[in-house]
Amino acid sequence: xxxxxxxxxxxxxxxxxxxxxxxxxxxxxxxxxxxxxxxxxxxxxxxxxxxxxxxxxxxxxxxxxxxxxxxxxxxxxxxxxxxxxxxxxxxxxxxxxxxxxxxxxxxxxxxxxxxxxxxxxxxxxxxxxxxxxxxxxxxxxxxxxxxxxxxxxxxxxxxxxxxxxxxxxxxxxxxxxxxxxxxxxxxxxxxxxxxxxxxxxxxxxxxxxxxxxxxxxxxxxxxxxxxxxxxxxxxxxxxxxxxxxxxxxxxxxxxxxxxxxxxxxxxxxxxxxxxxxxxxxxxxxxxxxxxxxxxxxxxxxxxxxxxxxxxxxxxxxxxxxxxxxxxxxxxxxxxxxxxxxxxxxxxxxxxxxxxxxxxxxxxxxxxxxxxxxxxxxxxxxxxxxxxxxxxxxxxxxxxxxxxxxxxxxxxxxxxxxxxxxxxxxxxxxxxxxxxxxxxxxxxxxxxxxxxxxxxxxxxxxxxxxxxxxx
Amino acid sequence: xxxxxxxxxxxxxxxxxxxxxxxxxxxxxxxxxxxxxxxxxxxxxxxxxxxxxxxxxxxxxxxxxxxxxxxxxxxxxxxxxxxxxxxxxxxxxxxxxxxxxxxxxxxxxxxxxxxxxxxxxxxxxxxxxxxxxxxxxxxxxxxxxxxxxxxxxxxxxxxxxxxxxxxxxxxxxxxxxxxxxxxxxxxxxxxxxxxxxxxxxxxxxxxxxxxxxxxxxxxxxxxxxxxxxxxxxxxxxxxxxxxxxxxxxxxxxxxxxxxxxxxxxxxxxxxxxxxxxxxxxxxxxxxxxxxxxxxxxxxxxxxxxxxxxxxxxxxxxxxxxxxxxxxx
Numbered sequence: 001x002x003x004x005x006x007x008x009x010x011x012x013x014x015x016x017x018x019x020x021x022x023x024x025x026x027x028x029x030x031x032x033x034x035x036x037x038x039x040x041x042x043x044x045x046x047x048x049x050x051x052x053x054x055x056x057x058x059x060x061x062x063x064x065x066x067x068x069x070x071x072x073x074x075x076x077x078x079x080x081x082x083x084x085x086x087x088x089x090x091x092x093x094x095x096x097x098x099x100x101x102x103x104x105x106x107x108x109x110x111x112x113x114x115x116x117x118x119x120x121x122x123x124x125x126x127x128x129x130x131x132x133x134x135x136x137x138x139x140x141x142x143x144x145x146x147x148x149x150x151x152x153x154x155x156x157x158x159x160x161x162x163x164x165x166x167x168x169x170x171x172x173x174x175x176x177x178x179x180x181x182x183x184x185x186x187x188x189x190x191x192x193x194x195x196x197x198x199x200x201x202x203x204x205x206x207x208x209x210x211x212x213x214x215x216x217x218x219x220x221x222x223x224x225x226x227x228x229x230x231x232x233x234x235x236x237x238x239x240x241x242x243x244x245x246x247x248x249x250x251x252x253x254x255x256x257x258x259x260x261x262x263x264x265x266x267x268x269x270x271x272x273x274x275x276x277x278x279x280x281x282x283x284x285x286x287x288x289x290x291x292x293x294x295x296x297x298x299x300x301x302x303x304x305x306x307x308x309x310x311x312x313x314x315x316x317x318x319x320x321x322x323x324x325x326x327x328x329x330x331x332x333x334x335x336x337x338x339x340x341x342x343x344x345x346x347x348x349x350x351x352x353x354x355x356x357x358x359x360x361x362x363x364x365x366x367x368x369x370x371x372x373x374x375x376x377x378x379x380x381x382x383x384x385x386x387x388x389x390x391x392x393x394x395x396x397x398x399x400x401x402x403x404x405x406x407x408x409x410x411x412x413x414x415x416x417x418x419x420x421x422x423x424x425x426x427x428x429x430x431x432x433x434x435x436x437x438x439x440x441x442x443x444x445x446x447x448x449x450x451x452x453x454x455x456x457x458x459x460x461x462x463x464x465x466x467x468x469x470x
Numbered sequence: 471x472x473x474x475x476x477x478x479x480x481x482x483x484x485x486x487x488x489x490x491x492x493x494x495x496x497x498x499x500x501x502x503x504x505x506x507x508x509x510x511x512x513x514x515x516x517x518x519x520x521x522x523x524x525x526x527x528x529x530x531x532x533x534x535x536x537x538x539x540x541x542x543x544x545x546x547x548x549x550x551x552x553x554x555x556x557x558x559x560x561x562x563x564x565x566x567x568x569x570x571x572x573x574x575x576x577x578x579x580x581x582x583x584x585x586x587x588x589x590x591x592x593x594x595x596x597x598x599x600x601x602x603x604x605x606x607x608x609x610x611x612x613x614x615x616x617x618x619x620x621x622x623x624x625x626x627x628x629x630x631x632x633x634x635x636x637x638x639x640x641x642x643x644x645x646x647x648x649x650x651x652x653x654x655x656x657x658x659x660x661x662x663x664x665x666x667x668x669x670x671x672x673x674x675x676x677x678x679x680x681x682x683x684x685x686x687x688x689x690x691x692x693x694x695x696x697x698x699x700x701x702x703x704x705x706x707x708x709x710x711x712x713x714x715x716x717x718x719x720x721x722x723x724x725x726x727x728x729x730x731x732x733x734x735x736x737x738x739x740x741x742x743x744x745x746x747x748x749x750x751x752x753x754x755x756x757x758x759x760x761x762x763x764x765x766x767x768x769x770x771x772x773x774x775x776x777x778x779x780x781x782x783x784x785x786x787x788x789x790x791x792x793x794x795x796x797x798x
Contacts, residue, residue: 090755160537161536209638453561465561
């Protein structure tokens with residue numbers, strides 16, 4: 001009911017019942033003496049598009065009439081617009097079981113945390129989730145020893161209520177799972193009933209009168225090996241919006257301060273606040289000066305990648321710019337190393353376009369055969385942590401084969417696939433959830449012949465379907 | 471002996487259903503043969519060792535999702551009282567064998583099921599069904615608007631021998647085995663002090679009852695697959711001026727087609743003897759739905775209604791009950 005919420009406040013300011021039903025007509029009363037913005041709100045309430053307030057004030061009703069509205073002028077500079085109610089009869093909803101409101105496909109799956117969480121620190125009253133030395137995460141549900149069946153359900157197993165069967169021990173139930181660093185939501189199911197982890201103080205509203213427990217699997221430990229006599233050391237950075245009151249560094253003895261956490265992949269700037277004074281990390285040679293002139297320490301999380309450009313020995317300035325940094329041109333400078341220009345970097349998983357700028361001239365990466373068209377430009381293509389490879393066998397005579405789908409908004413030229421032997425392929429990163437896609441072979445859109453899952457589309461040509469599990 | 475019983479059983483069920491027999495009305499059996507004009511395939515009884523089945527449900531927007539297994543495929547299904555029986559998503563069951571049934575039109579009409587199939591097993595937790603007819607149709611609209619994988623819908627006929635209770639506050643579904651009087655055994659009763667108790671009509675696998683919108687009686691279908699309440703535009707005239715119109719908007723239907731609806735509010739919805747206030751409804755055309763149900767309906771009650779309390783549908787006694795809850 002998103003439409004409800006967004007229009008209700010506007011209506012409250014204007015006379016109620018401006019839009020109503022009388023006899024067999026929908027009626028909209030417009031007082032042309034109202035403010036333009038108010039008249040506009042009324043037009044939106046009646047879902048009248050393309051008609052401006054100026055049109056109405058000038059008496060230009062042609063668009064309205066074309067749309068089926070009858071206009072009556074009333075006294076005192078008011079209009080009464082009418083449209084027969086039976087336009088509602090053009091209703092293709094024929095089956096009672098498909099009554100969904102108008103919602104666009106989400107990129108996120110329901111019951112999954114926001115992908116944009118930058119960092120996380122756990123908060124347990126009683127810790128029931130532990131990391132074993134083997135690298136496996138163990139979830140524990142204490143007691144409940146008389147239960148017949150206990151399951152662990154969470155966003156790591158698509159909230160399954162049938163898998164995740166826990167093993168009974170003498171003090172409770174356990175479930176071991178290998179997880180990547182990240183934010184996880186979970187609950188237990190005991191004899192068919194949902195149970196929260198009572199020992200976990202970190203909760204997230206599930207949107208349905210209840211909450212899910214939150215667990216972060218850590219991937220980084222901040223260590224400050226200095227200031228042994230300090231009373232209080234805080235950590236702040238770009239990942240927590242530089243809040244100096246949020247993250248406390250813990251004394252670990254022998255003048256060492258630490259804090260372990262989950263830190264989202266990418267590049268992060270940070271500093272320590274030691275008894276009220278800001279300090280960069282003495283052990284970290286990577287620094288960055290921000291707009292205010294502060295020197296921050298920088299760390300890169302995630303799979304390291306290196307931007308490399310061979311040759312151009314006489315160039316003075318080589319910069320890399322891409323969709324990952326909003327195409328800023330003064331930020332990422334490569335430096336000379338041997339006969340290459342390089343820049344080690346880290347990016348969160350995703351699909352990006354980029355280019356080099358060599359002494360002011362834009363160019364694609366000469367060593368990269370993959371391209372992506374964005375906003376009319378052809379850029380070099382980079383997939384970080386690709387998790388799926390699309391393959392098309394055959395079509396040896398095709399000149400180019402491209403991929404397009406929901407992950408790139410059905411981008412028209414599509415993303416180029418590389419030809420090796422008898423297959424065309426491309427590896428990209430897909431967010432968890434549903435992906436629909438097609439191949440474009442020399443301009444012809446086809447469904448994936450190697451995928452038996454497909455669904456019908458509005459052109460009656462079908463779309464291939466793929467579900468990316470977490 | 472058993473064989474005769476089965477054949478007689480088939481005959482009686484055939485006589486008890488509506489449109490089925492028509493096709494064969496004029497058949498003349500050859501002398502010396504036994505024929506059962508009007509007999510049709512009847513789904514076998516479900517089985518399971520339980521008194522009350524407790525099933526965790528998941529919520530996606532206003533849809534009620536539970537996991538079940540069809541043959542070897544396990545996944546999410548929508549609990550949908552607007553669906554007649556098991557309906558499967560064509561994307562995942564495209565290759566299912568076609569069941570040759572002359573009246574595959576059934577509830578779905580021209581733009582309905584792609585085809586009918588025969589399923590060997592359906593398992594909902596400990597509840598087991600052996601051999602079921604199912605419709606296979608395009609459910610991609612649900613997947614695409616909710617980003618959740620949906621294998622199918624569980625419709626009313628699956629529960630025709632039980633009572634089901636839906637508690638959306640604890641996110642639980644209960645399937646109750648009934649005693650010989652069609653009641654939930656006293657020892658198994660989970661909820662008490664109903665706020666409303668009312669009989670309903672169960673016709674063509676649909677749950678229908680009369681309710682009063684601002685004191686005006688209308689016939690409603692009860693649809694747990696409907697995320698909003700609906701009312702037919704031809705009733706709008708009758709209901710004005712007690713309806714408060716909010717706005718007009720476009721909804722997207724199957725295959726990307728769009729159509730206009732009008733959102734409205736009304737103050738008083740009376741179901742059974744209970745009054746519910748602050749009701750939202752979409753004014754649209756229910757003509758095609760009427761065809762699906764085999765009768766004209768004035769409206770449909772969806773999540774805006776049933777989300778307010780715990781409810782039980784007893785398919786044997788044909789009774790709809792709601793229980794007190796902290797909200798409303």
